[in-house]
Amino acid sequence: MKKIINDPTTIVADxxxxxxxxxxxxxxITEDPAVVARADAPVRGKVAIVSGGGSGHEPLHGGFVGPGMLDAACPGAVFTSPTPDQVQAAVTQVDGGAGVLLVVKNYTGDVLNFETAAELVAADGIDVRTVVIDDDVAVRDSTWTAGRRGVGGTVLLEKIVGAAAESGADLDTCERLARAVVGNVRSMGIALTAPTVPHVGEPSFTLAEDEMEVGIGIHGEPGRSREPLADADAIVAALLDPILDDLPFAEKSRVLLFTNSMGGTPLLELYLAHGIAERMLAERGITVERRLVGPFITSLEMQGMSLTLLRLDDELTALWDAPVRTAALRWGA
Known part of the structure; x- marks a missing residue:
């Protein structure tokens, strides 16, 4: 294992x-418990958006804290859910009196710990709602989840609902928009190599030089199948086809296409794949109106990529375009 670290047990705090x-x-940023909050929180009269999850997926979630996106994020240990006290502390730090929306990826530990925290803060009189994102079409259940996993669609959800909250939308509206995104976004990923968790010290799984894992999860969970390594056209088709089959992205659909690096795939390859995906969608009469390309939800140094499609309408498009100012995502501000 080669990593730029001192002590694997303190990597997140460091x-x-x-x-x-x-x-x-x-x-x-506070350390005990670990919470990343926007510097001006709490913003009085604004719905607070809080998310979190295991570290190792940077810039998710801490990199998306700031005006126009998240009010706070709870970073757990690497590939490990944040604890209920972290989530409770985050909510308490950023509650501006207009309620709090929790954005939770569909992993068993995340769901249970956020639910526990929601019960604790609700007992303190805070109006809190929870929306679970489950956009991965690769598998219905896994060792980590009951149902689909939450993956790349999380970034789009956090941006859109964060923009709504920043504009002054109330908690009911933010929850409605979050559920609209969940209902209209689908993702799938592929791995060429495995990640190495620092405190484990060895790759999470083994792939031969001529193999790829189709439908991989962001923690290195198994996918749909292990296949012979293919060229870029075949890889993009292997990701796009299940997405398009799962949710009717009909001809003349307007979409946001998110082409994501899992951490070890360079932009040279990612832009190549994005161009292929745009071409394949155009051949089906699907209009790509908005785009995001880069390493925005990663799995340490895993080589691989994911594709995410969000079906757009005028409201979602306007919220995507709204100003955002975070460490990892910034425009119009």
Whole structure:
């Protein structure tokens, strides 16, 4: 294992200290429990958007904290759910009196711990709602989840609902929009290599040089199948076809296409794959109106990629275009 670390047991805390120094004025980071909050939180009269999950998927979630996106994120240990006390502390830090929306990826630990935290803060009189994202079409159940996994669609959900909250939308509206995104977004990923969790010290699984894992999860969970390594056209088709089959992206559909690196795939290859995906969608009469390309929800250094399609309408498009100012995503601000 080759990594730029001192002690595997303190890697998250050490990284958070560096993150705080890198983004003064934007983020406020506490260590016990670990919470990444926007520096001006709480914003009075604004719905607070809170998310979180295991570390190792950076920039998710801490990189998306700031005006126009998340109010706070709870970073767990690497590939490990944040604890209920983390979520409770995050909610308490950023509650501005208009309620709190929790965005939770569909992993068993995340769901249970966020539910526990929601019960605790509700007992304190905070109006809290929870929306679970489950956009991965690769598998229906896995060792990590009951139902589909939450993957790349999380980024799009956090941006859209964060923009709504920033504009002054109430909690009911933010929840409605979050559920609209969940109902209209689908993703699938592929791995060429495995990630190495620092405290484990060896790859999560083994792939031969001529193999790829189709439908991989963001923690290195198994996918649909292990296949011979294929060229870029075949890889993109293997990701797009199940997405298009799962949710009717009919001819003349308007979509946002998110082409994501799992951490180890360079932009040279990612842009190549994105171009192929745009071409294949155009051949089906599907209009790509918005795009996001880059490493935005990763799995440490895993080589691989995922594709996410969100079916757009005018409301979702306007919220996607709205200003955002975070460490990892920034435009119009």
């Amino acid at each position: 990284a958070l200290r560096g993150m705080a120094l890198a983004h003064p004025g934007l983020l406020r």
